[in-house]
Amino acid sequence: MGQQAACAGRAICMAAESSMTATALPQRFRVPSTRVSYEFEAAYDEMFKAPGVPREHYEALHKTLLGLPPEELRKRQQAADLTFLHEGITFTVYGSKEGMEKIFPNDLVPRIIPSGEWTKIEKGLTQRLTALNLFLRDIYHEGRILSEGIVPRELVYSCRHFRREMRGLNVPRDIYVSICGTDLVRLPDGSFAVLEDNLRVPSGVSYMLANRKVLKRVFPTMFRDYGVWPVDHYPQALLATLRSLAPENCNYRQDPTTILLTPGVSNSAYFEHTFLAQQMGIELVEGRDLLVHDNIVYMRTTAGLRRVDVIYRRVDDDFLDPLCFRPDTILGVPGLFNAYRAGNVTLANAIGTGVADDKAVYAYVPEIVKFYLSEEAILPNVPTYLMSNDSQRSYTLENLEKLVVKAVGESGGYGMLIGPQSTAQQREEFRARILAEPRNYIAQPTLALSRAPCVIDGGVESRHIDLRPYILMGEKVTLVPGGLTRVALRKGSLVVNSSQGGGSKDTWVLREGNGEDRVAKIPAIGGRREG
Amino acid sequence: MLSRVADSLYWMSRYLERAEHTARLVDVELQLWLDQSPDTGAGRWRFLLEGLHAPGAQGPVDAARLMNTLVFSRSNASSIVSCIATARENLRHVREQCSSEMWEQLNRLYLEVMETKPEEAWMLKSHGFFRAVQEGAHLFQGITDATMSHGEGWQYIQLGRYVERTDTLASLMGAHFRRTAPPVDQAVESAEYLEWVALLRSCMAFEAYCKAQTAEIRPLRVAEFLILNPEFPHSVRFSVDRINAALHVIGDLTERRAKSPTRIAGRLRAQLSFSQIEEIVAEGAHAYLENVRSECGAIHSAIHEIYFDYPIETELAS
Numbered sequence: 001m002g003q004q005a006a007c008a009g010r011a012i013c014m015a016a017e018s019s020m021t022a023t024a025l026p027q028r029f030r031v032p033s034t035r036v037s038y039e040f041e042a043a044y045d046e047m048f049k050a051p052g053v054p055r056e057h058y059e060a061l062h063k064t065l066l067g068l069p070p071e072e073l074r075k076r077q078q079a080a081d082l083t084f085l086h087e088g089i090t091f092t093v094y095g096s097k098e099g100m101e102k103i104f105p106n107d108l109v110p111r112i113i114p115s116g117e118w119t120k121i122e123k124g125l126t127q128r129l130t131a132l133n134l135f136l137r138d139i140y141h142e143g144r145i146l147s148e149g150i151v152p153r154e155l156v157y158s159c160r161h162f163r164r165e166m167r168g169l170n171v172p173r174d175i176y177v178s179i180c181g182t183d184l185v186r187l188p189d190g191s192f193a194v195l196e197d198n199l200r201v202p203s204g205v206s207y208m209l210a211n212r213k214v215l216k217r218v219f220p221t222m223f224r225d226y227g228v229w230p231v232d233h234y235p236q237a238l239l240a241t242l243r244s245l246a247p248e249n250c251n252y253r254q255d256p257t258t259i260l261l262t263p264g265v266s267n268s269a270y271f272e273h274t275f276l277a278q279q280m281g282i283e284l285v286e287g288r289d290l291l292v293h294d295n296i297v298y299m300r301t302t303a304g305l306r307r308v309d310v311i312y313r314r315v316d317d318d319f320l321d322p323l324c325f326r327p328d329t330i331l332g333v334p335g336l337f338n339a340y341r342a343g344n345v346t347l348a349n350a351i352g353t354g355v356a357d358d359k360a361v362y363a364y365v366p367e368i369v370k371f372y373l374s375e376e377a378i379l380p381n382v383p384t385y386l387m388s389n390d391s392q393r394s395y396t397l398e399n400l401e402k403l404v405v406k407a408v409g410e411s412g413g414y415g416m417l418i419g420p421q422s423t424a425q426q427r428e429e430f431r432a433r434i435l436a437e438p439r440n441y442i443a444q445p446t447l448a449l450s451r452a453p454c455v456i457d458g459g460v461e462s463r464h465i466d467l468r469p470y471i472l473m474g475e476k477v478t479l480v481p482g483g484l485t486r487v488a489l490r491k492g493s494l495v496v497n498s499s500q501g502g503g504s505k506d507t508w509v510l511r512e513g514n515g516e517d518r519v520a521k522i523p524a525i526g527g528r529r530e531g
Numbered sequence: 532m533l534s535r536v537a538d539s540l541y542w543m544s545r546y547l548e549r550a551e552h553t554a555r556l557v558d559v560e561l562q563l564w565l566d567q568s569p570d571t572g573a574g575r576w577r578f579l580l581e582g583l584h585a586p587g588a589q590g591p592v593d594a595a596r597l598m599n600t601l602v603f604s605r606s607n608a609s610s611i612v613s614c615i616a617t618a619r620e621n622l623r624h625v626r627e628q629c630s631s632e633m634w635e636q637l638n639r640l641y642l643e644v645m646e647t648k649p650e651e652a653w654m655l656k657s658h659g660f661f662r663a664v665q666e667g668a669h670l671f672q673g674i675t676d677a678t679m680s681h682g683e684g685w686q687y688i689q690l691g692r693y694v695e696r697t698d699t700l701a702s703l704m705g706a707h708f709r710r711t712a713p714p715v716d717q718a719v720e721s722a723e724y725l726e727w728v729a730l731l732r733s734c735m736a737f738e739a740y741c742k743a744q745t746a747e748i749r750p751l752r753v754a755e756f757l758i759l760n761p762e763f764p765h766s767v768r769f770s771v772d773r774i775n776a777a778l779h780v781i782g783d784l785t786e787r788r789a790k791s792p793t794r795i796a797g798r799l800r801a802q803l804s805f806s807q808i809e810e811i812v813a814e815g816a817h818a819y820l821e822n823v824r825s826e827c828g829a830i831h832s833a834i835h836e837i838y839f840d841y842p843i844e845t846e847l848a849s
């Protein structure tokens with residue numbers, strides 16, 4: 001037993017060593033190719049402040065891990081994996097027939113965020129989403145920010161996700177984005193920066209809740225002792241947000257019929273759709289369950305047709321209504337947009353929000369914050385080079401092997417070039433693409449994402465991570481403390497997306513004073529009569 | 532409740548009932564097989580296929596191949612594996628409607644049968660496999676009753692189960708009566724005895740029959756027990772009673788003029804309540820059971836038309 005514990009201890013120390021400077025770094029933690037100038041050792045380590053010395057808020061976790069023999073760690077990881085498989089907490093991998101459903105890899109070691117850091121994140125994200133909602137309202141109405149030249153007009157109008165159809169249309173409470181998942185990264189100096197806003201149909205929140213459930217089972221005592229903010233009230237807060245956005249002319253403003261619209265069982269996030277619908281106690285609906293008559297949306301129930309007021313849609317703009325957007329869609333509902341335009345139904349998020357999470361518009365978000373709120377952005381952006389700008393483009397083309405190039409309208413880790421890990425052929429390919437469509441690409445420096453300890457083959461090693469907190473905006477703003485910490489499980493990889501070999505881990509936001517008050521602060525839901 | 536959801540719950544339940552039924556039948560058959568000469572054995576297999584409306588009832592009988600058709604074949608939509616996979620697929624489409632415990636159990640059952648290789652389930656371990664399927668289905672039923680609200684969705688699950696059960700029971704017994712002599716009200720022996728016991732076991736009814744009628748196997752009483760007994764869960768009468776109960780609750784919950792399904796089910800129930808086994812046998816038990824099946828089919832169609840796939844025009848007009 002003692003010997004095994006020592007083994008586990010060594011594994012952790014090795015992980016710690018990788019946070020040391022390049023000179024002290026053992027060979028195996030070096031980047032395999034000398035061509036690569038990017039330095040992993042520059043990354044911030046979440047657990048260690050110095051080799052073998054854990055940060056204060058990681059001390060208890062560090063001790064627990066040291067006390068666990070590798071066999072026990074492996075056993076607990078297997079038990080957790082089995083829970084995920086049996087509960088069917090899976091995502092779908094497109095393009096593979098057998099074993100279409102995969103479990104989303106879960107890592108047992110929680111990521112811990114002290115309350116002070118969280119407070120700043122909370123403020124920063126609230127500010128950012130408030131500004132982005134004002135921005136969306138503005139560009140679909142007067143366009144003040146465009147006339148004043150803060151954001152170039154052609155940048156907005158040339159965005160693939162800009163919807164002319166939304167011009168002059170008013171949405172309830174002027175909230176376009178009510179459900180947002182923003183990707184944050186921690187820079188080498190320990191500060192957080194925004195990597196990406198996801199303002200269309202952000203996913204992953206169900207894994208946040210599932211991770212928590214599993215972690216509570218695996219490390220019950222440690223969880224209790226740490227004083228962690230609960231996240232379990234997310235579905236209730238989401239429902240309250242959706243209901244607060246019911247249409248003005250809804251007959252049942254106090255109790256609107258709210259549904260979740262899913263593309264169906266073959267969608268990669270289908271598990272999440274069912275999970276959220278179940279947790280909120282609302283109907284999970286597919287396009288074929290709905291119909292529009294006289295600009296009113298109905299769903300087909302066993303008791304006849306029932307009017308629908310609020311739709312939490314997990315279907316992309318393009319597929320919502322064949323009469324208005326893509327005519328070949330079978331996921332949508334013919335006539336839905338007209339019903340929306342007539343103000344008879346709310347869609348959350350609104351149509352056309354993708355223009356604000358376009359990766360080229362992203363570069364302007366600090367300006368956008370300043371323009372509408374007269375404040376400096378609390379959470380900074382990552383430096384971004386626009387390919388439509390001549391000097392920034394030529395800098396990028398000269399330094400492709402150092403930069404990350406992204407297609408502006410893509411998400412999920414698709415359409416990306418990671419310079420330091422790319423081949424000459426890939427770089428040439430991207431060079432050609434950038435020159436062909438400069439508006440479609442941006443470049444960013446390769447970031448040394450922070451690293452956190454993960455269970456790998458019964459030992460503990462460090463992997464790169466990011467953080468996606470979820471923000472809800474309706475009658476009020478709700479941030480569930482924590483979010484989804486995504487892990488690039490492949491050694492040295494910087495891509496955390498589930499489709500690209502990523503996993504996730506539970507995120508613990510600590511209460512102030514380490515948990516004096518253990519009673520959950522659960523927001524009340526106004527006017528809720530039944531489930 | 533969404534029509535699509537009701538439809539999925541209903542079919543999920545039907546498929547699971549069918550899987551359980553087939554597992555039970557094949558299990559009984561495999562045990563009986565050991566007691567029989569090869570010729571009788573082949574006849575039994577053919578009868579089994581007929582009772583299950585499975586393909587391959589003609590031609591020479593190869594027990595291993597048949598087993599494969601009935602149990603593992605994915606091209607046979609009624610094989611045990613296909614049924615469980617379809618039941619799971621239906622439930623997967625409406626996961627948010629059931630309790631997570633239900634989903635976990637059905638998913639576990641699915642993973643278990645998918646992992647079983649045909650050669651493993653053959654002979655030595657076969658009993659264990661078929662038991663696992665039956666118990667898996669029973670556990671699912673128990674979990675459903677214990678963890679899901681007995682609201683509208685639960686009623687569709689009941690409806691699916693008992694529509695399927697009525698149909699499979701009538702089909703199994705119909706095939707049985709067609710190949711045996713008209714049932715008599717006296718004890719039978721040897722070969723004939725085995726056949727009737729097999730029928731009882733195929734309906735999980737042997738012990739229940741013995742409690743009601745003693746271990747003396749009188750074919751007429753067996754027929755009466757399986758068709759008309761109001762208390763035994765695998766009798767035709769019991770199943771039709773459950774269909775009626777579920778339809779009444781659903782009718783109340785949806786406030787719909789559910790005239791046609793309740794009418795047909797009520798008529799069938801009245802028939803079973805007031806029939807005597809002697810009359811049924813005199814008029815031909817096989818024909819009687821065929822009539823039960825066709826009524827059951829009519830109930831199914833009526834449910835479909837009223838709740839699952841009604842014409843929108845009439846709805847909007849009303």
